[in-house]
Amino acid sequence: MKKYKAxxxxxxxxxxxxxxxxxxxxxxxxxxxxxxxxxxxxxxxxKFSIDSLVKGKFTQEIGEYYADxxxxxxxxxxxxxxxxxxxxxxxxxxxxxGSDGYIIAKDDYADYEEIDRNLKAVQRFNxxxxxxxxxxxxxxxxxxxxxxxxxxxxYPAEEVSDKLFAYVNEGLDGxxxxxxxxxxxxxxxxxxxxxxxxxxxxxxxxxxxxYVEIMNSYGIEPYPLExxxxxxxxxxxxxxxxxxxxxxxxxxxxxxxxxxxxDEDMVTEIVDSGxxxxxxxxxxxxxxxxxxxxFIGGNNGHVRITRADGVERETLLLVKDSFGHxxxxxxxxxxxxxxxxxxxxxxxLIDFVNECGASRVLVMYNMDSVTSxxxxxxLNLGIK
Amino acid sequence: MVFSSLEFLFLYLTLTLLIYFIxxxxxxxxVLLIVSLIFYGWGEPVYxxxxxxxxxxxxxxxxxxxxxxxxxNKKRAKGHMIAAIVINLAILGFxxxxxxxxxxxxxxxxxxxxxLLEIGLPIGISxxxxxxxxxxxxxxxxxxxxxxxxxSFGAYVTLYPQLIAGPIVRYKDVDDQLTVREHxxxxxxxxxxTFIAGMCKKIxxxxxxxxxxxxxxxxxxxxxxxxxxxxxxxCYAFQIYFDFSGYxxxxxxxxxxxxxxxxxxxxxxxxxxxxxxxxxxWHISLSTWFREYVYIPLGGNRCSKLKQLRNxxxxxxxxxxxxxxxxxxxxxxxxxxxxxMIEKLFLLKKLEKAPAFVxxxxxxxxxxxxxxxxxxxxxxxGMVYLGNxxxxxxxxxxxxxxxxxxxxxxxxxxxxAIASTPLPKKxxxxxxxxxxxxxxxxSFGTIIALLMCVAYLVDSTFNPFLYFRF
Numbered sequence: 001m002k003k004y005k006a007x008x009x010x011x012x013x014x015x016x017x018x019x020x021x022x023x024x025x026x027x028x029x030x031x032x033x034x035x036x037x038x039x040x041x042x043x044x045x046x047k048f049s050i051d052s053l054v055k056g057k058f059t060q061e062i063g064e065y066y067a068d069x070x071x072x073x074x075x076x077x078x079x080x081x082x083x084x085x086x087x088x089x090x091x092x093x094x095x096x097x098g099s100d101g102y103i104i105a106k107d108d109y110a111d112y113e114e115i116d117r118n119l120k121a122v123q124r125f126n127x128x129x130x131x132x133x134x135x136x137x138x139x140x141x142x143x144x145x146x147x148x149x150x151x152x153x154x155y156p157a158e159e160v161s162d163k164l165f166a167y168v169n170e171g172l173d174g175x176x177x178x179x180x181x182x183x184x185x186x187x188x189x190x191x192x193x194x195x196x197x198x199x200x201x202x203x204x205x206x207x208x209x210x211y212v213e214i215m216n217s218y219g220i221e222p223y224p225l226e227x228x229x230x231x232x233x234x235x236x237x238x239x240x241x242x243x244x245x246x247x248x249x250x251x252x253x254x255x256x257x258x259x260x261x262x263d264e265d266m267v268t269e270i271v272d273s274g275x276x277x278x279x280x281x282x283x284x285x286x287x288x289x290x291x292x293x294x295f296i297g298g299n300n301g302h303v304r305i306t307r308a309d310g311v312e313r314e315t316l317l318l319v320k321d322s323f324g325h326x327x328x329x330x331x332x333x334x335x336x337x338x339x340x341x342x343x344x345x346x347x348x349l350i351d352f353v354n355e356c357g358a359s360r361v362l363v364m365y366n367m368d369s370v371t372s373x374x375x376x377x378x379l380n381l382g383i384k
Numbered sequence: 385m386v387f388s389s390l391e392f393l394f395l396y397l398t399l400t401l402l403i404y405f406i407x408x409x410x411x412x413x414x415v416l417l418i419v420s421l422i423f424y425g426w427g428e429p430v431y432x433x434x435x436x437x438x439x440x441x442x443x444x445x446x447x448x449x450x451x452x453x454x455x456x457n458k459k460r461a462k463g464h465m466i467a468a469i470v471i472n473l474a475i476l477g478f479x480x481x482x483x484x485x486x487x488x489x490x491x492x493x494x495x496x497x498x499x500l501l502e503i504g505l506p507i508g509i510s511x512x513x514x515x516x517x518x519x520x521x522x523x524x525x526x527x528x529x530x531x532x533x534x535x536s537f538g539a540y541v542t543l544y545p546q547l548i549a550g551p552i553v554r555y556k557d558v559d560d561q562l563t564v565r566e567h568x569x570x571x572x573x574x575x576x577x578t579f580i581a582g583m584c585k586k587i588x589x590x591x592x593x594x595x596x597x598x599x600x601x602x603x604x605x606x607x608x609x610x611x612x613x614x615x616x617x618x619c620y621a622f623q624i625y626f627d628f629s630g631y632x633x634x635x636x637x638x639x640x641x642x643x644x645x646x647x648x649x650x651x652x653x654x655x656x657x658x659x660x661x662x663x664x665x666w667h668i669s670l671s672t673w674f675r676e677y678v679y680i681p682l683g684g685n686r687c688s689k690l691k692q693l694r695n696x697x698x699x700x701x702x703x704x705x706x707x708x709x710x711x712x713x714x715x716x717x718x719x720x721x722x723x724x725m726i727e728k729l730f731l732l733k734k735l736e737k738a739p740a741f742v743x744x745x746x747x748x749x750x751x752x753x754x755x756x757x758x759x760x761x762x763x764x765x766g767m768v769y770l771g772n773x774x775x776x777x778x779x780x781x782x783x784x785x786x787x788x789x790x791x792x793x794x795x796x797x798x799x800x801a802i803a804s805t806p807l808p809k810k811x812x813x814x815x816x817x818x819x820x821x822x823x824x825x826x827s828f829g830t831i832i833a834l835l836m837c838v839a840y841l842v843d844s845t846f847n848p849f850l851y852f853r854f
Contacts, residue, residue: 004569004570005570005573005823006824007573007820007823007824007826007827008569008570008572008573008827009569009573010824010827010828010831011573011576011577011827011830011831012569012572012573012576014827014828014830014831014834015576015580015830015831015834017831018831018834018835018838019393019394019397019398020398022393022394022838023393023394023395023398026394053429054429054430056427056428056429059385059391059426059427062391062395063389063390063391066390066391066394066395067390067841067842067844070390070394070838070842073842076838076839076842076843077839077842077843079835079836079839080836080839080840080842080843081843083836083839087795087796088792088794088795088796089792089793089796090792091792093843108599108785109602109603109604109607110604112604112606152792154784154787154788154791154792155788156783156784156785156787156788159783159784159785160784160785246843
């Protein structure tokens with residue numbers, strides 16, 4: 001028999017080992033249904049049908065199946081992130097590796113047309129509301145807007161976000177606004193833990209500072225920080241940014257509730273489903289990855305927070321994205337809250353304003369919802 | 385299906401190699417034909433029938449042509465060859481160019497009733513049609529006999545390594561290999577190395593450069609800068625080179641694994657010192673095809689100057705049009721026609737005397753603008769981008785983001801530039817020749833590179849296929 005070169009044998013054996021090893025392992029290792037790390041359902045073995053074959057769906061799902069179910073998937077994802085960072089790119093999959101353990105999702109260029117559509121709807125809504133209703137808009141910064149002191153070297157975070165905020169503020173001309181960017185950014189700069197390191201939301205402390213700004217804008221005295229008992233409910237919160245970044249070495253966040261005496265006596269009613277819960281926190285989420293959803297029960301179209309004893313107070317209509325979830329418990333100490341999320345609430349909001357008898361309407365969104373979703377444009381619904 | 389995908393590595397290639405090497409030698413071409421059809425039908429199963437039709441037509445006409453030649457009836461043979469060419473080009477024309485012609489006819493008043501069909505382009509049709517054509521023409525020219533075994537002929541047309549993005553293999557180059565080919569450990573190992581090298585080019589270089597190009601291209605008009613648009617265009621130049629040559633390498637590597645030796649398709653085009661040289665190094669199999677089957681039959685350069693000019697014009701018009709059914713590709717082809725004419729007339733001689741860096745910069749500069757014509761199907765958008773590169777309508781020379789992106793990618797750009805030259809390959813050969821230890825290291829390195837490719841594929845949000853238009 002001919003004698004082969006050992007390095008040739010190694011090359012071929014290596015190729016075959018990788019190919020057959022992973023191909024067999026993918027088939028025999030039981031499929032996972034859900035990825036905790038990435039917080040999404042994984043592709044299962046695709047079901048064959050002529051129809052799905054002809055449409056190309058079957059073959060596409062096979063590709064996704066291998067990507068999702070390959071053994072050591074997390075190791076591969078992490079290895080890629082390490083390689084990207086080690087090669088000096090400072091980011092992976094559009095997530096910046098910041099300092100002090102912060103990872104920050106970035107969006108360099110906004111979609112101005114989307115912004116215009118959203119802001120026009122806000123303007124029209126403002127015009128359509130009666131004079132007797134107090135209407136305010138508060139736009140929170142994204143991590144990249146607030147954590148400008150923590151981004152990688154040379155990333156012009158301030159330049160990018162100041163330009164965007166100037167554009168948005170101009171588009172909100174004539175509408176009463178509450179400034180949230182600068183107060184939170186300066187606190188972040190001072191080293192305060194106002195945004196999560198691994199998630200796109202603000203921390204409960206960040207939400208508190210937003211509450212302070214909103215109340216000051218209303219001319220109502222906010223409660224001081226000492227008013228609350230801080231309860232640490234998790235020290236292992238891995239947020240959405242962490243899920244996308246692949247940077248497995250990044251430490252998790254802490255999550256706190258800022259409790260006030262009597263907050264247990266509030267009733268949170270998920271109007272969509274008719275469910276109610278005592279207090280404002282759904283602690284069942286604390287055992288899952290998506291811990292942020294424990295604030296007022298997560299994403300729902302319409303939520304109502306009132307006092308359990310039935311005493312009625314002034315009603316505030318909070319129109320919000322998920323940033324409003326950790327803000328709501330602070331506002332609930334002052335107001336009965338009707339909380340609307342325009343991603344899920346598909347009825348004309350203008351009608352609901354009159355229906356619910358709110359004297360104040362607060363639209364509180366983070367910049368990401370303004371630039372890359374059509375939520376605010378939904379304000380237009382029902383306005384002639 | 386594309387090579388740079390997990391399903392190719394872990395499902396398709398594992399199974400096909402297994403079956404291919406288990407079956408006896410005489411069945412291997414049938415196996416190749418069947419697995420190639422599956423490969424082809426992966427995304428668009430319906431077009432498998434079109435492919436089978438093409439195979440049948442060219443197989444039958446090949447036999448006719450040969451029969452007539454043997455009977456001494458050259459005229460009839462020619463007639464059959466022309467019939468085959470017409471059928472092949474009709475299929476290509478219908479699927480690839482129908483909508484283009486109709487949408488142009490729509491510009492003439494009164495003709496807008498002609499319907500557009502909006503049918504999907506069968507992948508690789510431009511590649512395999514050219515292969516099939518080369519077969520019938522080669523048989524007619526007596527460069528090769530007809531292939532009597534339909535499975536072997538089918539295997540030639542559909543051979544999955546080069547089916548959808550080349551190289552365009554001429555029949556006479558693989559005729560012998562279809563019947564007898566070498567299956568050996570050294571060749572398989574060489575194929576493995578070439579395949580993985582190609583995959584690295586595609587995944588680490590082309591995809592990452594492509595992602596940057598998409599980023600720079602998507603910058604809103606108001607935010608464009610000179611530096612940003614230049615970086616974008618350069619990234620695209622890297623993307624298309626590494627994508628295409630990486631794909632060719634993967635094809636060549638896979639071919640070697642099953643005993644085929646295809647000719648090289650790219651020879652470091654970006655180190656060229658003239659446009660003429662660039663086209664000797666870029667997509668060699670396509671240029672060869674046009675030379676053999678268009679330029680020379682038209683008379684080549686052995687005719688009057690005027691005819692010669694016509695012949696060169698025809699080749700470059702067709703080269704452009706081959707790349708896509710859109711005016712910008714035609715323009716791109718004619719752009720090269722003009723450049724090549726200028727070089728032929730006087731510039732080439734001057735370039736030879738000029739310092740090397742001048743001719744390099746000259747070549748890269750014009751190639752880069754070629755890519756601008758190539759990549760923007762919307763000429764208006766392309767002209768705006770071109771203006772941006774020269775400071776027209778930009779927000780400034782460079783933004784903070786440009787500086788950030790330039791600095792963080794400096795290492796990457798340097799790697800891309802070096803990888804575009806023969807240096808890495810030379811270094812590899814020099815080191816491996818001297819020491820066996822390095823060869824062992826290289827073997828392990830190859831496998832680690834493969835695993836890293838897998839890692840990037842597992843976490844890939846960007847893995848485009850650039851040849852849908854071809």
